[in-house]
Structures are given as C-alpha cells and as structure tokens.
Amino acid sequence: MAGSNIYESPRLLDEYLLFHYGSETDVFADGEIPYPAAMREAMGFTRRTVGYFGEFTVARGLDLGCAVGASTFAMAKHCEHVVGIDFSHAFIDAAAALHRGETIAYRRHDEGGMYQELRARAAGRIDRCSFEQGDAMELRTDLGAFDRVHAANVICRLPRPTALLDRLPELVHPGGELILATPCTWLEEYTPPSAWPMGDTFSWLQQQLSPHFELMHRCHEPFLIRETARKFQWSQSLVTCWQRK
Ligand SMILES: C[S@@+](CC[C@H](N)C(=O)[O-])C[C@H]1O[C@@H](n2cnc3c(N)ncnc32)[C@H](O)[C@@H]1O
Numbered sequence: 001m002a003g004s005n006i007y008e009s010p011r012l013l014d015e016y017l018l019f020h021y022g023s024e025t026d027v028f029a030d031g032e033i034p035y036p037a038a039m040r041e042a043m044g045f046t047r048r049t050v051g052y053f054g055e056f057t058v059a060r061g062l063d064l065g066c067a068v069g070a071s072t073f074a075m076a077k078h079c080e081h082v083v084g085i086d087f088s089h090a091f092i093d094a095a096a097a098l099h100r101g102e103t104i105a106y107r108r109h110d111e112g113g114m115y116q117e118l119r120a121r122a123a124g125r126i127d128r129c130s131f132e133q134g135d136a137m138e139l140r141t142d143l144g145a146f147d148r149v150h151a152a153n154v155i156c157r158l159p160r161p162t163a164l165l166d167r168l169p170e171l172v173h174p175g176g177e178l179i180l181a182t183p184c185t186w187l188e189e190y191t192p193p194s195a196w197p198m199g200d201t202f203s204w205l206q207q208q209l210s211p212h213f214e215l216m217h218r219c220h221e222p223f224l225i226r227e228t229a230r231k232f233q234w235s236q237s238l239v240t241c242w243q244r245k
Contacts, residue, residue, distance in 0.1 A: 007088035013068070016091065017106040019225050020046050020070035021120035026108065029116065030229045038222065042234060045223035046070035049152050049181050052217060052241045053078065058147035062171065064136045064164070065154025069095030069122065069129070076128040079148060085134040095131045098122035110229045137163035145173045152181040153223070153237060156201075157190045162208065169212035172244040178213060180205065180242070181221065183235040205240055213242035 006012055018026060024043055028035050050071050061079035063072040068091050072084035086092050097104055098120065107115040134140065136151070137160050149172050155161045172178050184201040186193075197204030206215065218240050225233040 007067075007086075008090045010090075011109075013090050013094060014106045014109065015225055015227065016068045017094065017104060017120045018108055018118065019223075020068050021122070022108070022118065022226075026118055027224070027226050029108070029110075033229060039224055039232065039234060042222035042224035045221055045237070046152070047074045048221050049179055049237070049239055050074040050150060052179050052219075052239065053148050053150075053177050058176075060144070060146045061148040061150070062143075062146040064149065064151040065157065066095060066131070067091045068120075069098055069131060071150055071152060072129050072131070073098075073122045073124050073126055075148065075150060076125040080128060082129050083143070083146075084129060084131045085136065085139070086131075087133065087135055089133050092131050092133045094120075099126050099129050099131060101126065109227065139167060139171075143171070145176070146171055147173055147176045148179075149176070150179045152179070153183060155180060155182045156184060156186050159191055160195055161191065162195070165205075165208045168209070169244070172213075174244050176244045177216075178209075178242040178244065179239065181237040181239045183223075183237045185235070202238060202240070209242060213244055215240060216243050217241040 057078045059080050061075045061082040063075055063082060063084045066072045066084035066086050069084050072082050075082045084095055094104055104120045105117055106120060108118050109115055136154060137158055158164060182201060186196045220236050221239050222236050
C-alpha cells in the first residue's frame with residue numbers, strides 16, 4: 001500500500017487537469033484580479049522539467065508519478081515510447097483517455113458553488129505513450145530499463161522514498177538521464193518523519209544517488225496549482241538532473 005487517496009478525489013482530478021492542460025486564460029480567467037507576474041511564470045511546469053532532457057531522440061522513457069500525463073506526453077517528443085505510471089487510478093484513467101485522443105470535460109472551481117466547465121485534450125506524439133497504474137516503490141519487476149526517467153514532485157509523496165531511490169540504478173541504462181524534481185514538502189500524512197531526509201533534501205539525494213549517478217545540473221522551477229480564483233499553491237521545485245554512470 002502506498003500513496004494517498006486524495007489523488008483519487010474528483011477535486012484533485014479537476015485541479016490536476018487544469019494544472020496540466022489549462023491555458024493561461026483558463027487559469028487566470030478573472031481579469032480583475034491582479035495576479036503577480038511570478039504566478040504566470042510558473043505556468044508550464046510539466047513541460048519545463050522535461051525540457052532538461054537532451055533534445056535528441058531515445059528509445060524508452062519512464063514518467064513516474066505522472067498524474068494526468070502532461071509530462072509523459074511532453075517526453076514523447078524525444079522518446080520513441082514513454083510509460084507513464086501513477087498510483088492514482090483516477091489520474092491514470094484520465095491520462096489513458098487523453099492517450100486515446102479523447103477530450104475530457106472537467107470543472108474549474110472559481111469560488112463557493114461557482115464552477116466553469118473546461119476541456120482537456122492532449123497534443124503531440126500521444127501515440128508513443130502508454131499509461132499504467134502502479135506503485136513507484138514497488139514497480140513491476142519486468143518493467144526493464146530506460147534511457148530517460150522523470151519523477152516530478154513525487155518523491156516527497158512516498159511513504160518509503162528510498163524504495164524508489166534504490167530501484168533507480170536498475171531503471172536507468174548506463175549513460176541514461178534521470179530528472180528528479182521535488183518541492184521538498186515532506187508531510188507526515190504521506191511520509192513518516194523517520195523516512196524524511198536527515199538534513200536537506202539535496203544533500204540526501206546526492207548521498208543516495210552519487211554511487212550510481214553523476215549530478216549534471218541543479219536548478220529551481222516554480223509551479224502553480226489553482227484551487228479557486230483567489231487561492232493557489234505556488235511552490236518552487238528543486239530540479240536535479242543526473243546521468244547514470
Ligand atoms: C504532487 S503530484 C505530482 C504529479 C506530477 N508529476 C506533476 O508534476 O504534476 C504527486 C503524484 O504522485 C502520485 N503518487 C503518490 N504516491 C505514489 C506511488 N506510490 N507510486 C506512484 N505514484 C504515486 C500521485 O497520485 C500524484 O499523481
């Protein structure tokens with residue numbers, strides 16, 4: 001058992017469909033509200049983290065904790081096949097529907113009982129993707145190895161984060177690329193404090209990964225999840241890019 005039921009809820013499904021597929025106009029619909037420029041700059045997170053992979057085409061990619069799939073579809077631009085895995089059945093069902101070319105209707109919450117119906121549709125090489133429900137801490141043994149692995153904002157949502165970190169050397173081909181992004185929001189509701197990093201998350205990642213991976217790049221990427229017209233989660237994700245030794 002892992003993950004949290006909150007990611008099965010209709011509210012989170014709506015918020016993530018907006019986060020992954022909403023346009024700037026969809027997200028900042030109320031022209032009267034003076035949203036700071038930094039909020040607009042946080043748009044497109046799911047594509048920006050994928051942008052740290054090389055711009056050449058490889059055979060196999062893996063997107064762990066893919067949610068409703070926007071990063072998986074983005075990875076397909078330079079991967080012949082990308083597998084998206086998430087623990088949430090609701091998220092994977094939505095990603096799979098988008099993969100079939102369907103348009104999904106979802107609701108943007110404005111305030112109180114006010115909602116706006118919007119539609120999500122995936123673009124690009126959606127034919128190169130597949131989605132499956134799975135646990136990032138107990139991935140199926142026949143998953144094989146990949147040229148690129150992406151795990152954005154998932155490590156600090158796992159009850160046993162080291163279970164994923166320990167599996168990564170096997171998941172990435174020698175010379176392959178790994179991108180880990182995390183806002184380092186360790187919370188007891190997802191991860192017992194005994195499994196949190198002892199110090200800062202970056203030092204812990206370095207300690208865990210450096211025997212098998214070389215750190216290539218480290219930076220910060222903001223992301224924005226809209227709850228209502230006037231309430232947003234604005235976070236900075238620590239992005240680390242690694243090459244498998
Ligand atoms: C904060 S969201 C990030 C989603 C996406 N990568 C993004 O950047 O929008 C965390 C995701 O991790 C998924 N998740 C939580 N526990 C998981 C687990 N054990 N295995 C796989 N996915 C998990 C959740 O369902 C959710 O989609």
